[in-house]
Amino acid sequence: MKKLLLALVALIAISLAAFQLPAVQDRLVDQAIRRNMDNADRGALFNDDALRLLVCGSSSPFPSEDRARPCLAVIAGGKFYVVDTGPGSWNRMALLRIPGERIGGVLLTHFHSDHIGDLGEFNMQTWVAGRPGPLPVYGPPGVERVVAGYTEAYALDNGYRVAHHSAEFLPPGKGLMEAHAVDAHDGARPLFTDGELRVTIFPVHHNPIEPAVGYRFDYKGRSLVISGDTTKDPRLTAVARGADLLAHEAQNQELVARMASLAGELDRPRLKKVLGDIPSYHTSPVEAAGVANEAGVKLLLLYHLTPPPPRAVEGVFLRGVAAVRPQGVALAHDGDLVELPLAGGEPKLSRLR
Ligand SMILES: [Zn+2]
Ligand SMILES: [Zn+2]
Structure with a gap:
């Protein structure tokens, strides 16, 4: 026994010493760099065998160690379309090694900062990655102002990049954004088509924030709906009827x-005031489950989690949901992937590493 212990200690000592050897360090660094840069395996995400939804941000404005602010990427027909670009969401896409040049467009649901904060980064980084043209940015009226603002904020950096890497490598015209404003305040309407992908924009109730919209994606017989920020809204239920997947925002009002109450105890009166105001314009998990049932969707994915629950006890967030909807509910995490196979079948939920 004593010999075994001595051998173990010796082994640990040798291993620790090995980590100090430059050759060993170089090898470990190479492995880490390769892991972060190699995205060859991501090509499979773009195979034309499914409509996919990738969570690039599952949180709400509240701080989170492991969740970016709202961002959902819809993958279809060889491209991805990003619904909302919350702060931290580009970093998440990069960590997930998603090839930026495949971006087809950005769709904004409304202009709260937690939904638009990374728009400049998405534009800049996908241009550098080799996007083939300007970035279309869709949204309700107001999207022109947001795009103009980010364009101005990034104008100096755009110039730096062209001067540094050459206009041949980074054609300035391809680094631009194109705003497409669509007024949907009086009902759902077609937004755009791209091959067999059809996208619909529809109004939601996020008062006093007006306009606010959600989006529905239809591709080769599969469909998914993204709520944006909203209270329980029958207009959304109508648009979501029969969809395979509903990604719905959720705010646990008890939490x-x-x-x-704790903000009051901790003498944080401004935080307490904000926390007291927000229940009026979001949807509880139980209400979202009701929407999913009424719409008859196969899977309800709750995102924009307010507050983002700690991993170890995240079931707390779903209290009361099982009584309304025992199955077909999932809580989103960054990196979650839902696949809707074009050949048919149930939604498949997995997580990208
Ligand atoms: Zn929000
Ligand atoms: Zn909002």
Whole structure:
């Protein structure tokens, strides 16, 4: 026994010493760099055998160690379309090694900062990655102002990049964004088509924030709906009818109330005021489950989690949901992937590493 212990200690000592050897360090660094840069395996995400949804941000404005602010990427027909670009979401896409040049467009649901904060990064980084043209940015009226603002904020950096890498490598015209404003306040309407992909824009109730919209994607017989920020809204239920997947925002009102009460105890009156205001314009997990049932969707994926629950006890967020909808509910995490096979079948949920 004593010999075994001595051998173990010797082995640990040798291993620790090995980590100090430059050759060993170089090898480990190479492995880490390769892991972060190699995206050859991501090509399979773009195979034309499914409509896919990738979570590039599952949180709400509240801080989170492992969740970016709202961002959902819809993958179809060899491209991805990003619904909302919350702060931290480009970093998440990069960590997930998604090839930026395949971006087909950005769709904004409304202009709260937690939904638009990384728009400049998405434009800049996908241009550098080799995007074939300007980036279309869709949204309700107001999207022109947001695009103009980010364009101005990044104008100096655009110039730096062209001067540094050459206009041949980074054609300035391809680094631009094109705003497409569509007024959908009086009902759902077609937004655009790209091959067999059809995208619909529809109004939601996020008062006093007006306009606010959601989006529905239809591709080769599969469909998914993204709520944006909303209260429980029958217009959304109507648009989502029969969809395979509903990604719906969710705010656990009990947890928010507990946070407000604790903010009072901790002498954080401004935080308490904000926490007291927000229940009026979001949807609880139980309400979202009701929407999913009424719409008859196969899978409900809750995102924009307010507050983002700690991993170890995240079931707390779903209290009461099982009584309304025992199955077909999932809580989104960054990196979650839902696949809707074009050949038919149930939605498949997995997580990218
Ligand atoms: Zn939000
Ligand atoms: Zn909002």
